[in-house]
Structures are given as structure tokens and as C-alpha cells.
Amino acid sequence: MAPFYANRSCDPFMPVDSPCQIGAYVRYAINVTEPADIIAGIKFAKKNNVRLVIRNTGHDFFGKSSGPGSLSLWTHHLKDIEYIPEYKSEAYHGPALKVGAGVQGIEAFTVADKNGVVVVGGVCSSIGIAGGYTQGGGHSILMGKYGLGADQTLEFEVVTGEGKHVNASKTENTDLYWALSGGGGGTYGVVTSMTVKAHKDAPMTVASYSFRTSTDGASMDKFYDALDFLHQMAPGYFDRGGYSANVYSKGSLPFGGFFGSEWTKEDTAALFQPWVERLESLGLQYSLNITEYPSYFSAYSSINGIATIGASQLGGRIIPKDTLLNKRAQFNQVIKNIVEDGAFMIEVVAHPTLEVAGNPDNAVLPAWRDNAITLVLAAPFNDTVEWSQMLEDQKTITKWGGLLRELAPESGTYLNEADANEPNFQREFYGENYARLLCIKNRYDPTGIFYALTAVGSDAWAQSPDGRLCKTNP
Ligand SMILES: Cc1cc2nc3c(=O)[nH]c(=O)nc-3n(C[C@H](O)[C@H](O)[C@H](O)COP(=O)(O)OP(=O)(O)OC[C@H]3O[C@@H](n4cnc5c(N)ncnc54)[C@H](O)[C@@H]3O)c2cc1C
Numbered sequence: 001m002a003p004f005y006a007n008r009s010c011d012p013f014m015p016v017d018s019p020c021q022i023g024a025y026v027r028y029a030i031n032v033t034e035p036a037d038i039i040a041g042i043k044f045a046k047k048n049n050v051r052l053v054i055r056n057t058g059h060d061f062f063g064k065s066s067g068p069g070s071l072s073l074w075t076h077h078l079k080d081i082e083y084i085p086e087y088k089s090e091a092y093h094g095p096a097l098k099v100g101a102g103v104q105g106i107e108a109f110t111v112a113d114k115n116g117v118v119v120v121g122g123v124c125s126s127i128g129i130a131g132g133y134t135q136g137g138g139h140s141i142l143m144g145k146y147g148l149g150a151d152q153t154l155e156f157e158v159v160t161g162e163g164k165h166v167n168a169s170k171t172e173n174t175d176l177y178w179a180l181s182g183g184g185g186g187t188y189g190v191v192t193s194m195t196v197k198a199h200k201d202a203p204m205t206v207a208s209y210s211f212r213t214s215t216d217g218a219s220m221d222k223f224y225d226a227l228d229f230l231h232q233m234a235p236g237y238f239d240r241g242g243y244s245a246n247v248y249s250k251g252s253l254p255f256g257g258f259f260g261s262e263w264t265k266e267d268t269a270a271l272f273q274p275w276v277e278r279l280e281s282l283g284l285q286y287s288l289n290i291t292e293y294p295s296y297f298s299a300y301s302s303i304n305g306i307a308t309i310g311a312s313q314l315g316g317r318i319i320p321k322d323t324l325l326n327k328r329a330q331f332n333q334v335i336k337n338i339v340e341d342g343a344f345m346i347e348v349v350a351h352p353t354l355e356v357a358g359n360p361d362n363a364v365l366p367a368w369r370d371n372a373i374t375l376v377l378a379a380p381f382n383d384t385v386e387w388s389q390m391l392e393d394q395k396t397i398t399k400w401g402g403l404l405r406e407l408a409p410e411s412g413t414y415l416n417e418a419d420a421n422e423p424n425f426q427r428e429f430y431g432e433n434y435a436r437l438l439c440i441k442n443r444y445d446p447t448g449i450f451y452a453l454t455a456v457g458s459d460a461w462a463q464s465p466d467g468r469l470c471k472t473n474p
Helices: 035-048 105-114 129-136 174-180 217-233 265-282 296-303 321-326 328-340 366-370 387-407 425-444
Strands: 028-031 052-055 071-074 081-088 093-100 153-160 165-169 189-197 204-212 243-249 252-261 285-293 312-320 344-349 371-380 461-463 469-471
Touching (some): 035 052, 035 071, 035 189, 081 105, 105 296, 129 189, 204 265, 217 243, 217 252, 217 265, 217 328, 265 285, 328 387, 366 371
Parallel strands (some): 052 071
Antiparallel strands (some): 153 189, 204 285, 243 344
């Protein structure tokens, strides 16, 4: 039987009568409707020595919410949402939103919008906001204005690995609260609800842009020139809470989007004017459309649907401001090498502010605090070739990751959008927080019932070719 490191399981897009194996999918799921279901599931898994996973939307790129032969605690139907106009605690007084663990981004944004507020959530409308997103850090169109997703947390309700239903906040189980705010999903306990800060809504301007060239050498020089110009514009909008996303591959940037909360159309046009002049002087084909929206939700809805399904493998790195500004030539050269080698690139360009979030004491990877560009790289992945070839193909993304590590060695990688084979994931995904997170993991899940690839404590287990987990140091 082939191992399950890459997905070779039944594909929902294949004809129904084509033979396939369940492979890396979970075998059984408990449709969680209340904490008692989780407690019973944990008890059952321990008694019968069954692999257990916490599953919400299943969006995880590493398959952390799946596992061969496993039983899943499926939180998708925990859909309660409560708007709290005046949440009061010692640390925070203001509007908040309490969401069940199964609430997806779009559902939270819709309720927030109806109440004239916003909450920090991801670009993809179907991500589980209380699941891997906030627990993993969570970057957002709003991060330049309000901070990361994990910076917004006020409290969690959680079932621990010992089957206890507890609260975690700045005053109760404070270490668990700290870990759940950025230290990664799937390992400390099962969150059943989360309460986060909400912020007053504001108008937002969106600039959508694209450009392309042919792929001959001289044209590609112009392409990289236009891209470099775009990158160098970024620090100019960081202090005003701006965010942009660039999606590109060799010779083509088909989608770029800038989002400015409380930016006018005129402000945005002024920001882009020098770039337009540059593109015209280079003779590049481009488009630029700038639109003002009355609210975050209307601006957000204008871009919804950009995420597409495809077969690719992910990697990435957090590029600090210092690298962007002071190692410009090296940065451009590494980008060029990776793009020429066939990468599909997604960039999240924003600096997560601490002005509103304060200096939150949480488990977010410290490298996030210097972020200028979160690079997400995708390498095409062909799952119809021989297994040995698939394993070989996985090395491409790890090789690109090595180039980025050399460029910004002190930085790290966003644990949700990274290479599943990242060497030294403990340092790259969690930084100096790893040792403390591991103590918290062992305190709330002493038997290690929760396992997820690259999650804190996962190095205590190795997956055998048939998918079973064995202790690395029994
Ligand atoms: C199309 C797409 C776009 C994305 N865009 C963004 C973006 O804009 N910003 C960003 O920051 N990220 C983004 N991501 C990454 C996303 O945040 C992660 O994939 C995240 O892990 C998804 O969380 P989930 O709960 O929806 O998924 P799942 O796959 O269900 O779970 C992810 C992890 O969290 C754990 N988990 C889930 N629920 C719970 C729970 N209740 N308690 C404890 N652990 C739990 C799971 O065990 C697993 O380890 C994107 C992903 C996709 C696929």
C-alpha cells in the first residue's frame, strides 16, 4: 500500500464508478452538536486506541483535519453567532462577536455587517474563523488596521484532551488562552466557541489591477521591474492600514487587489499614480480600477470567489520589512529564481498593526510582527504520476523554501500556509514560543490524543506507511 504523505484518496471530481481508496480521509465522524459529544468521542478514541482528529471545514492545506483510519470530531454544525454590543472584561470594553466553532468567515462577516461592525477574518469566505484560522494567527484584509486574527481573541470555550469543558481567557486557564491565540489548531483542545473583538465598520476603497508581458528575457525584465515597484510602494500604505494581495506567475499578474479602509478613491489613485507612470514608461499592458465601497463587507464581497481549486503544493515565508527595504536586490533575485523555476505566487502585503491590537501577549509567531510580505508559493502537483515521482516532485517546494530561508533566516513561516515538509518546523512555524507551547500541550492533552501534522507536540509521533501513528520515543 502506498503511504499517505500526499493525498491519494478518493477524488470527488472523479467519476463515481472509478475505483479509489478512502486513504487519508477520516473513516468516521462525530457530528458535534454539544461539548458532551466531544467528551464522548475522546473517551471512545482513548479506550479503543483510535486516531482522533479535530475537523472543521477541512480547509487545512496539510490535511491536519484529516488522517488515515481516524475518527473525526466534526465541529462544522456549531453555528451559533451572538453579537455582544458591550463586552466587558478587565482587558477590553467594547463590541464583540461570539462564534460557534463551525462558523465560517462569511457567516461572521454577515452578522457583523448587520450590526455595523467588522471582525478580522480571512480572504476566503468559507474558512472556519474559530478553527485553524484564528488559532493559527490569521492574516486578513483588515490586519493593517486592527492586527491579526489571533490578536482579537477575548475568550474560548474548550474541551481539553482530558475531556474537561473549560473557559480560557485572560483570567481563566490563561496559558491555554495564550496558546489558542496563534499557537496553531488541532492540538491543545477542541474549541467549541470563541469570542473576538468587533470594530466599528468604515468605508473601504478597493483598487484591482493586473499586468502582463510576454515571457522573453527583455519583457521579463520589465515584468520584474513593475513587480519591484509594486513592492516598494507597500511601506507607503502600511502606516495607513493598507493591504494588498498579488497573484502572479511568469510574465503575468492577473489579479492584484489593494484594500484601504477609510481611504478615498483620490488617496488610492494618488498611491497608484507613480506605478501607472512606470508601467506606461515600460510599455506594459495593464488594468487598474478603483472603487469606493460604503463598508468592509461590500468591499470584501466585490472580490469574493478569487480562490480556485487546483492541484498544487504550498510553501511560503514571512518577508520582513527590513528584507524588503534593505536587501532589495537579493529579494528580487530570489523571487526571480523561484518564478522562473515555475512557481505560482500569492503575496499578502500588509503590516499587522499593534496600534489597535496593542501588544498582545499571545502565541503568534514573533516574525509576524515584522511582516511586510507573506509569500505563499505554489508548485504544480500532478497526482496522476507514479508515487515515487510525486514524492520527488514535493522536493521542489522545499528547495524554494530553502532559498527564502537563506534570504530571511531570522524570520519564519505562517504555519497555515507553508510546506508540509518544512525542515525544523518547530522553529519556522512557532519560533521561540515552541517550548512554552509544548508544555501547555502536555498539560491540557497529557496523553497526546490530539495529533495534527506539524502541530505542537506532533514530533512525538511518526506516521507509518499504513497511516497508523506510533510514538517516536515510546
Ligand atoms: C482558499 C483558502 C484561502 C485561505 N485564505 C486565508 C487567509 O486569507 N488568511 C489566513 O490567515 N489563512 C487563510 N487560509 C488558511 C486557513 O486559515 C487555514 O487553512 C485554516 O487552518 C483553516 O481552518 P479551518 O478550521 O477552516 O480548517 P480545518 O481544516 O477544518 O482545520 C484546520 C486546523 O485547525 C484545527 N481545528 C479546526 N477546528 C478546531 C477547533 N474547533 N478546535 C481546535 N482545533 C481546530 C484542525 O484540527 C486543523 O489542525 C486559506 C485557506 C484556503 C483553503
